[in-house]
Amino acid sequence: MLRTIRAKFAFGFLLIFCLSFLLLNVTLKEYIRSSNRNIITSDLVELKNNGNVYVRQAFLINHFTNNDLYFGQMAEEMVGDLRRATSSDVSAYTVDGILLYSSDQTKFAGRPTSDLKLALEGKTAYTITYKGNAGSVLYSYPVVIDGVKVGILRFAKDFSSLYEQTGRILNILFYLALAIFAAAFLFSYMLSRHITIPLVKLTRASTEVIRGNLDVRIGVRRKDEIGRLAANFNDMIGRIASQIATIGRDRDRLKALHEQEKRFFDNVTHELKTPLTSILGYAEIIRENGESDRAFFDKGMAHIVDESRRLHGMVLNLLEVSRRSAAMDEAAPVDAGALLRDVIDAMELRAKRYKKRIALDAEDGLYVLGQPDRLRQLFINLLDNAIKYSTPQAEIAVAAETDRAAGIVRFAFANPGVTLSPDQVDQVFEPFYSGDRTFKEEGSVGLGLSIVKAIVDDHGGTIRMTCGAGRTTVHAALPAAGREVDA
DSSP: OOOSHHHHHHHHHHHHHHHHHHHHHHHHHHHHHHHHHHHHHHHHHHHHHHHHHHHHHHHHHTTOOSSHHHHHHTHHHHHHHHHHHHTSEEEEEOTTSOEEEESOGGGTTTSOOHHHHHHHTTOOEEEEEEETTEEEEEEEEEEEETTEEEEEEEEEEEOHHHHHHHHHHHHHHHHHHHHHHHHHHHHHHHHHHHHHHHHHHHHHHHHHHHTTOTTOOOOOOOSSHHHHHHHHHHHHHHHHHHHHHHHHHHHHHHHHHHHHHHHHHHHHHHHHHHHHHHHHHHHHHHHHHTTSSHHHHHHHHHHHHHHHHHHHHHHHHHHHHHHOSOOOTTOEEEEHHHHHHHHHHHHHHHHHHTTOEEEEEEOSOOEEEEOHHHHHHHHHHHHHHHHHHSOTTOEEEEEEEEETTTTEEEEEEEEESOOOOHHHHHHTTSTTOOOOGGGOOTTOOSOHHHHHHHHHHHTTOEEEEEEETTEEEEEEEEEBTTOOOOO
C-alpha cells in the first residue's frame, strides 16, 4: 500500500497529528469540565453556608423551637429572602419531601429528583444538567438546627454564563489547535516533499544508469546533505562514464594491437619462409647437380647470398624491435652532421637505382649525445623509407640544424609522394603497424619506423610525421650534447 517514502511520511504525519489533536481536544474538554465542576461545587458550598446562616439567624431572632413546624411557617418568607440573596430559584420541603413553597415551580418541574432523594436521606447532593452551552444545577441539602433536621432546601441555579464562557474558550482552543496542527502538518508535508523529491530523482537516475544510460544527471541545486549527495552522484556517474570510455578505448586499442600483431607475425612468417624456401630449393639443386651447370651454379649461389643477406637484415630488424630500450651507458657526444653525410653518401647508390636523388642542407658541429651505430641506423631507416615511398625522379630533402635555445638538434627528412591519412599518421610509429599494404614495398614487414621511434626514444628525443600537399616529412629532435628533450 505505502510503497513510497513520500506516502509513508504523509500517512505517518497525518496519523500522528490526528491522534495528537484528538487527545489534546479530549484533555482540554475534560480539564475545563473538571474546572467547571470545581467552580460549581465551590459556589454551592457557599450557597449552603449562606442558607444555613440565614435559617439559623431566623430561628434565633424569633426564639422558635428547633422543629419543622416553624420551618413550614417561615417557608414562603425564607424562600423569597434566599432567592433575592442568592439570585437562584428556591424550594422548601418538609423532612418527608413535601413541597412547602417554591419561588418558581417551573424551574423544578420535570427535572431529575435524585438530589432531593439524597437530601431526604440526610445527604447533600446536586445534579448538573447540560443543554448545548446552557447548564443548570439542582442543589438539595437538609437543614439541621442544633442537630435536628427541620426541612430541606433545594436550589435551582443557572450556570449558563459559565458554560457559555468555557464553550467559547473550548472553541477558540479547538480552532487554534486545529490551525497549529494544520500548519505543522503542511510544514511536515512540504519538508517530506523537500526530502523525497530529490530521492525520487535519484532513484530514477540510478534506474537509468542500471539500464546503461550514463548521460543522466540529477538537477538538484541545494547546499544541504541531499544537494551534496546529488552532486556526488553526478560526479560518480561522470567518472564511471569516463572510466568506461577509457576502458572502451583501451579495448579497441588492444584489439587493434592484437590484429596488428597478428598481421605482423603473419608477415614475418611469410617473409622468413619465402627466402628460406628459395635458399633451400637452390641449395638442394646445387647439391644434386654440383658444378655441372656452371651458369646455374653461379646464379643459384648469387641468389642464396642475396636471400641470406635479406634474411639476416630482417632478423636484425626483429632483434631491434624486441630490444626497444637499449642501454645508454655507452652514450657519448657524436657529430651527427658528419654521420648523416656519411650515411647519405652510402645511400646515394640505392637512390640512383630508384632514379632519385638526395639533397642535404646541414650545419656544421651538430653534436648529440648518443650511440653512433644506432644513430647511423636511425638515418639509414629514415632515408630508406623516404626512397621507397617517394615518387619517381623525386628529390629527397634532408635538413639538420641546431636549436640552441631549446638545446636540441633538429632533423627533417622530406619526400614527395602519396601521403597518409591522419589516422595512419597517428599510428605509423607503433611497433606492429604496417600501414596501407598498397604502398608497402615487397619484402617489408613494417618495422622501419618502429625501430626509428625506439632509437629516438632511447636517446631522449622526439619524432613526428606530417603530411600535406603531396609531401611527407619526418621531423626528429635529439638532445644536443649535455641536454635532454621533453618527450
